[in-house]
Amino acid sequence: MIAASFTPASSLLGGAMIGLAAALLLLANGKVAGVSGILARCLAPERGDLAWRIAFLCGLPLGATFVIWLTGDPHGFSISDRFPVLVAGGLLVGFGTSLGGGCTSGHGVCGLARGSKRSLLATLTFMATGALTVFVARHVLGAG
Amino acid sequence: MPVLVSLLCGLLFGAGLAVGGMTNPAKVIGFLDVTGAWDPSLAFVMGGALSVNAAAYALTRRRSAPLFAERFTLPTLLDVDRELVTGAALFGVGWGLVGLCPGPALASLLRGELPVYAFVLPMTAGMWLERRRRLYSAGGHR
Numbered sequence: 001m002i003a004a005s006f007t008p009a010s011s012l013l014g015g016a017m018i019g020l021a022a023a024l025l026l027l028a029n030g031k032v033a034g035v036s037g038i039l040a041r042c043l044a045p046e047r048g049d050l051a052w053r054i055a056f057l058c059g060l061p062l063g064a065t066f067v068i069w070l071t072g073d074p075h076g077f078s079i080s081d082r083f084p085v086l087v088a089g090g091l092l093v094g095f096g097t098s099l100g101g102g103c104t105s106g107h108g109v110c111g112l113a114r115g116s117k118r119s120l121l122a123t124l125t126f127m128a129t130g131a132l133t134v135f136v137a138r139h140v141l142g143a144g
Numbered sequence: 145m146p147v148l149v150s151l152l153c154g155l156l157f158g159a160g161l162a163v164g165g166m167t168n169p170a171k172v173i174g175f176l177d178v179t180g181a182w183d184p185s186l187a188f189v190m191g192g193a194l195s196v197n198a199a200a201y202a203l204t205r206r207r208s209a210p211l212f213a214e215r216f217t218l219p220t221l222l223d224v225d226r227e228l229v230t231g232a233a234l235f236g237v238g239w240g241l242v243g244l245c246p247g248p249a250l251a252s253l254l255r256g257e258l259p260v261y262a263f264v265l266p267m268t269a270g271m272w273l274e275r276r277r278r279l280y281s282a283g284g285h286r
Contacts, residue, residue: 001180001181001182002181002182002183002184003174003180003181003182003183004181005165005171005174005183005185006183006184006185007164007165007185007188008184008185008188010163010164010165011164011165011166011185011186011188011189011192012164012188012189012191012192013163013164013192014159014160014161014162014163014164014165014166014189014192015160015164015188015189015190015191015192015193015194015196016160016192016193016195016196017156017157017159017160017163017164017192018156018157018160018161018164018189018192018193019160019192019193019194019195019196019197019200020156020160020196021153021154021156021157021160022153022157022193022196022197022200023196023197023199023200024149024152024153024156024200025149025150025153026197026200026201026204026210026216027200027203027204027207027210027211028146028149028153028210028211028212028213029146029149029150029153029210029211029212029213030209030210030213030214030215030216030217031150031213031217032217032218032219033153033157035157035245035246035247035250036245036246036271039246039250039268039271040271040274040275043268043271043272043275044275051147051150052146052147052149052150053150055147055148055150055151055154056150056151056153056154056157057154057250058151058154059150059151059152059153059154059155059156059157059158060154060155060157060158060161060247060250060251060253061158061250061251061252061253061254062154062155062158062254063154063155063156063157063158063159063160063161063162063251064158064159064161064162064167064251064252064254065158065162065254065255066155066159067158067159067162067163068162068167068255071162071163073162075162075165075167075168075171076168076170076171077167077168077169077252077255077257078168078169078170079169079170079242079243079244079257079259079260079263080169080241080242080243080259081259083259083262085241085242086242086259086262086263086266087262087263087266088238088241088266089238089239089241089242089244089263089266090238090242090249090262090263090264090265090266090267090269090270091238091266091267091269091270091273092234092235092237092238092241092270093235093238093239093242093244093245093246093249093263093267093270094238094246094266094267094268094269094270094271094272094273094274095231095234095270095271095273095274096230096231096232096233096234096235096236096237096238096270097231097235097245097246097271098231098270098271098274098275099227099230099231099234099274100227100228100229100230100231100232100233100234100235101219101221101227101228101231103235103245103246103247104190104239104245104246104247105157105245105246105247107232108190109190109193109194109197110197111219112190112194113193113194113197113198113200113201114201114218115201116219117222117224118219118221118222118223118224118228121224121228121229121232122228122229122231122232123232125229125232125233125236126232126233126235126236126239127176127236128236129232129233129234129235129236129237129240130176130236130237130239130240131176131177131178131236131240132236132240133176133236133237133239133240133241134173134176134177134240135177135178135179137240137241138173138177138180139179139180
């Protein structure tokens with residue numbers, strides 16, 4: 001069953017914008033647009049390697065907020081209000097992306113575009129455990 | 145110039161996340177909920193991003209260097225290892241629990257929503273912890 005919230009056109013457009021951003025970062029600066037890596041390497045930066053990271057990371061909320069303001073946020077925003085879940089989720093995402101060397105953008109968008117075998121395996125793995133987690137939380141435990 | 149380009153890329157990336165609906169955690173969970181009311185939107189975001197970005201990677205093979213840097217800085221690891229799979233698996237669990245991955249989490253920082261901060265601070269701490277662990281673990285993965 002396909003959800004009523006499905007937005008093929010705007011999601012394809014948003015994806016193309018993300019792809020364009022990643023392509024520009026690569027062709028202009030030679031860098032991979034993997035958000036977890038860009039953030040994680042800010043924590044112990046190498047000399048001369050910090051400013052572009054901060055600039056990119058600042059752009060994320062500014063760009064998103066501008067679109068949300070412009071469009072009136074048609075997709076909405078709904079997030080868990082259970083703090084233990086948020087904290088555990090955050091720790092797992094941070095630790096896991098650092099250990100696995102990438103997230104949805106680094107492995108899923110950039111790595112797959114490069115034809116990386118590591119990124120394909122990583123993407124299949126986090127999609128699988130993500131889907132399994134939602135299945136257990138939603139359909140076994142019956143939460144939200 | 146490279147810093148300005150980075151800012152522009154971040155702006156466009158964040159804007160793309162919002163246009164594509166990836167800034168709504170419930171929508172991402174809807175994609176992962178394959179046995180429920182499935183929302184395939186995230187696959188369309190990835191498809192759009194991949195097709196544009198794959199063209200860029202094809203271009204890098206014809207160029208020796210990017211416009212504003214000496215060389216392309218690309219991942220050097222080629223082999224699949226246990227850390228890759230374990231890390232991706234743990235990331236997926238956290239992603240499924242909340243519906244946020246690093247990009248959308250940072251893109252949501254200006255919403256002023258407390259749950260976003262309750263996610264982003266531990267996320268950053270988790271990255272820091274993993275990098276500390278690396279320093280102390282023998283074995284020599286970078």
